[in-house]
Amino acid sequence: MAYTLKPIERLARELSRLPGVGLKSATRLAFHIVEADDVSIDGLVASLQDIKKEIFICPVCFGYSIADGECDVCSDHTRYKGSICVVQRPQDVFVMERGGYNGLYHVLHGIVSPLDGVGPDDIKLKELFERIRDNDINEIIIALNPSVEGDATTMFVAKSLTGTGVKVSRLARGVPAGASIDYVDDLTLSRAMEERQVVVC
Numbered sequence: 001m002a003y004t005l006k007p008i009e010r011l012a013r014e015l016s017r018l019p020g021v022g023l024k025s026a027t028r029l030a031f032h033i034v035e036a037d038d039v040s041i042d043g044l045v046a047s048l049q050d051i052k053k054e055i056f057i058c059p060v061c062f063g064y065s066i067a068d069g070e071c072d073v074c075s076d077h078t079r080y081k082g083s084i085c086v087v088q089r090p091q092d093v094f095v096m097e098r099g100g101y102n103g104l105y106h107v108l109h110g111i112v113s114p115l116d117g118v119g120p121d122d123i124k125l126k127e128l129f130e131r132i133r134d135n136d137i138n139e140i141i142i143a144l145n146p147s148v149e150g151d152a153t154t155m156f157v158a159k160s161l162t163g164t165g166v167k168v169s170r171l172a173r174g175v176p177a178g179a180s181i182d183y184v185d186d187l188t189l190s191r192a193m194e195e196r197q198v199v200v201c
Contacts (some may be wrong), residue, residue, distance in 0.1 A: 008034060057090075060131075062107040062124050064090045073105055080104075083139040086128065086157065088150075096143055103141075106131065112156055113149040120156055128157070132166055142170040146191070 008030045015026035033041065055064055058071035065071035073079060073093070083103035085096055093105050110123040120126075131137065142157060144150035158168040174192030175184050184192075 061105045062109060062127070063093045063105055081135070082137060083141060084128070084131065084137055085141045085143050087143050088145065092143065108153070111144060111149045112153040125157070129160065132161070132164070137166060139167040139169065142168065146173055
């Protein structure tokens, strides 16, 4: 029987539940925590406790907020209020911010996936349509992962908004900047061809 220490094994098991952390990495982290000084451990524990107490869901966009109310984006009067960027998860907001987008967001907390039993009523689509109806929104930008489920969700939103005068667009797809065509996968290359743009001189 292999020699183990139950507290380390228990901590490693908990850490391995984090996304992207396997049992071996979790075990290394657990041993690192054991060897760390008390100040470091106290800071880690306090941070973990604080994040559960201080992070809320914004009642408007359903992204993360550091107050029990509107998030910084929704309450920022300098942002363009005519467009809403639709994302799947709250963390996707921070990814889109890096691209320089200056409008509003709406977090679906999932995507339509009939095989997984997730329909339009199971995610925040009703709330999205209510925001569009109650505000002067002229464009919805769909920023979902390029997958069958992401495309199904995109098409559902587009069809639901047909005839409303609201423009529905999605992120461009294609060959990444600096990539060699030799190494681009078939699906990406196919979508790049489908969504090619006219060269204007």
